[in-house]
Amino acid sequence: MLDKLKESIKAALPELDFVMGWGMGYDPLHATPLYMYEPEDVDNLVWGPLNVHNLAVHLPSLKGKKVGIVVKGCDSRSVVELLQEGLINREDVVIFGAPCNGIVDMSKIRKAVPDAHFVHSVETDDNGLTITTDKDTHKLSLAEVMADKCTRCRFPNAVVADHFVGEKREPTVENDAYEDLESFESQGFEERRDFWMTEMDRCIRCYACRNACPLCVCRDHCVAQSRNPHWVSQRDGVRDKFMFQIIHAMHMAGRCTECGECERACPMDIPVLLLKRKLGTVIHDLFDYDSGLDAEARPPLLAFKLEEESIKEKDW
Amino acid sequence: MAKYLKNDDLGQWLSELGADYKVYAPVQEGDSIAFRPFSKGKALRIDRHATVGPKEILFPACEELLRFSYQKDEENPGRENIQVQVEENATPTLIFGSRPCDARGFDVFDGAFTQCSVKDSYYIARREQAAVVSIACTRTENTCFCNWVGGAPDGTNGSDVLLTPIQEGFVAESITEKGEALLAGSNLLAEATPEQEKEAKALRAAAHESLPEAPDFECMPEQLYGLFDNMDFWEKQSAKCISCGACTYLCPTCHCFNITDERQGNEGERLRTWDNCMSRQFTQEASGHNPRSEKAYRLKNRVGHKFCYFPELHKGHIACVGCGRCIKSCPVSLDIRQVVTSAKECRLPAEDNDNE
Numbered sequence: 012m013l014d015k016l017k018e019s020i021k022a023a024l025p026e027l028d029f030v031m032g033w034g035m036g037y038d039p040l041h042a043t044p045l046y047m048y049e050p051e052d053v054d055n056l057v058w059g060p061l062n063v064h065n066l067a068v069h070l071p072s073l074k075g076k077k078v079g080i081v082v083k084g085c086d087s088r089s090v091v092e093l094l095q096e097g098l099i100n101r102e103d104v105v106i107f108g109a110p111c112n113g114i115v116d117m118s119k120i121r122k123a124v125p126d127a128h129f130v131h132s133v134e135t136d137d138n139g140l141t142i143t144t145d146k147d148t149h150k151l152s153l154a155e156v157m158a159d160k161c162t163r164c165r166f167p168n169a170v171v172a173d174h175f176v177g178e179k180r181e182p183t184v185e186n187d188a189y190e191d192l193e194s195f196e197s198q199g200f201e202e203r204r205d206f207w208m209t210e211m212d213r214c215i216r217c218y219a220c221r222n223a224c225p226l227c228v229c230r231d232h233c234v235a236q237s238r239n240p241h242w243v244s245q246r247d248g249v250r251d252k253f254m255f256q257i258i259h260a261m262h263m264a265g266r267c268t269e270c271g272e273c274e275r276a277c278p279m280d281i282p283v284l285l286l287k288r289k290l291g292t293v294i295h296d297l298f299d300y301d302s303g304l305d306a307e308a309r310p311p312l313l314a315f316k317l318e319e320e321s322i323k324e325k326d327w
Numbered sequence: 328m329a330k331y332l333k334n335d336d337l338g339q340w341l342s343e344l345g346a347d348y349k350v351y352a353p354v355q356e357g358d359s360i361a362f363r364p365f366s367k368g369k370a371l372r373i374d375r376h377a378t379v380g381p382k383e384i385l386f387p388a389c390e391e392l393l394r395f396s397y398q399k400d401e402e403n404p405g406r407e408n409i410q411v412q413v414e415e416n417a418t419p420t421l422i423f424g425s426r427p428c429d430a431r432g433f434d435v436f437d438g439a440f441t442q443c444s445v446k447d448s449y450y451i452a453r454r455e456q457a458a459v460v461s462i463a464c465t466r467t468e469n470t471c472f473c474n475w476v477g478g479a480p481d482g483t484n485g486s487d488v489l490l491t492p493i494q495e496g497f498v499a500e501s502i503t504e505k506g507e508a509l510l511a512g513s514n515l516l517a518e519a520t521p522e523q524e525k526e527a528k529a530l531r532a533a534a535h536e537s538l539p540e541a542p543d544f545e546c547m548p549e550q551l552y553g554l555f556d557n558m559d560f561w562e563k564q565s566a567k568c569i570s571c572g573a574c575t576y577l578c579p580t581c582h583c584f585n586i587t588d589e590r591q592g593n594e595g596e597r598l599r600t601w602d603n604c605m606s607r608q609f610t611q612e613a614s615g616h617n618p619r620s621e622k623a624y625r626l627k628n629r630v631g632h633k634f635c636y637f638p639e640l641h642k643g644h645i646a647c648v649g650c651g652r653c654i655k656s657c658p659v660s661l662d663i664r665q666v667v668t669s670a671k672e673c674r675l676p677a678e679d680n681d682n683e
Contacts, residue, residue, distance in 0.1 A: 037469065037664075043662075130469060145466070210357060213356050216576070217571050217576045217577075230607075231606075231608065236608050247600065272658075276573075278359075278379075278573045279356075
């Protein structure tokens with residue numbers, strides 16, 4: 012399958028400035044975004060559970076260039092959302108898709124293999140990984156170290172692609188039951204507040220969550236750093252840090268595809284996706300809408316209807 | 328003379344030190360490890376590098392430099408008088424469990440904040456009252472490269488005491504007078520036996536061995552100046568960067584800051600907060616011009632500052648300690664080693680020779 016993917020990229024490359032995919036990074040456990048400019052760069056392409064990054068984050072800043080992008084199912088939803096919002100032009104992007112088996116959560120790997128920073132070699136197959144460190148070898152099934160989003164994946168195949176290689180996979184689940192959220196919300200107000208105050212306390216305000224988000228498109232003009240007006244205090248109290256997360260989540264409502272990049276990018280392992288999950292389920296219930304599936308659809312909060320079907324204002 | 332401290336006595340020793348110092352040590356927080364005020368019963372995490380180092384203790388992510396208030400002049404209502412109150416609250420602080428790379432980061436801070444024409448009184452007050460007890464690395468991670476930039480797994484720069492973990496305890500060596508006093512002040516520390524010293528030495532030698540061979544970076548300033556206008560090089564190197572601040576905020580040597588006056592009504596405070604050169608706002612000028620409007624310029628600056636401009640101003644001291652946090656915690660695994668070695672290997676165009 013990887014060979015076919017490489018072939019189709021090589022065939023399209025002459026018409027493109029470059030194609031974004033994944034290559035191996037600084038050690039055998041980490042892939043890294045790979046920019047393929049020349050056919051020989053394509054030989055470094057990898058496909059598998061280490062391809063954790065959502066490369067769609069780069070697309071809006073590449074406007075004006077003609078580029079290719081390799082996507083997992085979840086990444087393709089970000090591309091759709093960007094198309095929907097007119098942030099990228101369809102004719103400037105060539106999308107390469109392949110069926111995704113799920114990707115790893117590095118935090119889970121670090122828990123299963125505390126010596127993950129000393130890894131010497133990694134072998135991956137369809138069902139898992141074998142990680143060898145300077146001291147020992149660990150056999151992990153993909154299921155135990157898989158990113159949470161993959162356990163509830165409904166779209167393992169790209170929802171939009173110009174070139175799709177390999178056989179389409181059946182989705183893991185039919186519906187996302189939001190069980191994680193339900194269990195979190197079964198706690199009382201004080202427990203939930205204490206949870207966030209504890210988690211957000213270690214935030215270093217690097218804004219990796221924001222910059223890894225393919226739909227956080229204010230980029231260099233974010234309210235968190237604007238001086239005039241000065242919306243968000245530069246103080247680093249936990250409330251100030253949390254304030255930004257709330258702003259981020261609210262701006263994502265109805266647009267967020269829950270790709271989880273905010274949480275994955277966080278160097279301090281703060282579970283910020285949960286906030287977006289909450290808004291995702293609210294949007295789903297209120298507007299019967301799932302983001303990033305139809306490039307022609309309009310996100311509910313970017314539109315106005317005199318009367319919303321599920322909001323019975325007049326009965327209030 | 329080296330001393331020996333049993334593992335079991337470590338908590339007690341830190342409690343003793345707590346009488347004279349506010350003690351910070353690496354502890355688990357969620358899935359991360361960070362330096363926090365130590366209290367007995369808190370589980371230490373000194374078996375690996377902390378996610379974020381101790382730099383925040385001497386250079387806080389946010390500090391109040393002064394408070395100010397405006398008052399109407401009663402004699403002349405058209406005028407406002409400003410009252411300014413300077414905040415200075417440095418206290419004796421002990422940083423326990425830093426790694427030699429972390430401690431070496433303080434060397435860079437010292438260069439920037441205490442040895443230039445403008446002295447940073449806030450930093451100096453904290454630095455003078457700080458004691459640093461570091462732990463030598465006996466095992467090196469994939470992202471470690473302290474030996475590339477002048478450090479070592481058992482380097483002593485910036486530390487007052489260096490501990491080497493051996494079986495069931497630590498061999499403790501004082502580096503400075505301050506460190507000597509720390510070790511002399513407790514009955515928990517015994518003289519280390521020759522066997523213990525030998526064991527420590529062997530472990531440290533093995534750590535040296537485990538690091539990859541260091542490239543010679545002597546030529547880097549020249550190479551980086553040579554590449555200054557080669558934007559194709561920098562665009563390719565920075566292509567995958569998402570311009571967040573994880574690398575700079577986790578970096579033991581990054582010391583850039585911003586200053587903001589936050590005013591509510593007639594009162595307010597002047598805050599100094601960490602800033603990062605990977606952000607577009609970092610060089611945004613009031614005129615609207617931005618000399619580093621694209622990420623390629625910003626990565627060029629980050630690498631240039633560490634491997635060229637800072638060393639030129641500070642006797643060749645590279646402003647990178649090789650801790651590897653910027654690699655390990657980068658959301659896209661951008662590897663500064665790869666950028667610097669690519670810059671080193673880049674063939675510069677031969678200079679035009681007019682005499683030919």
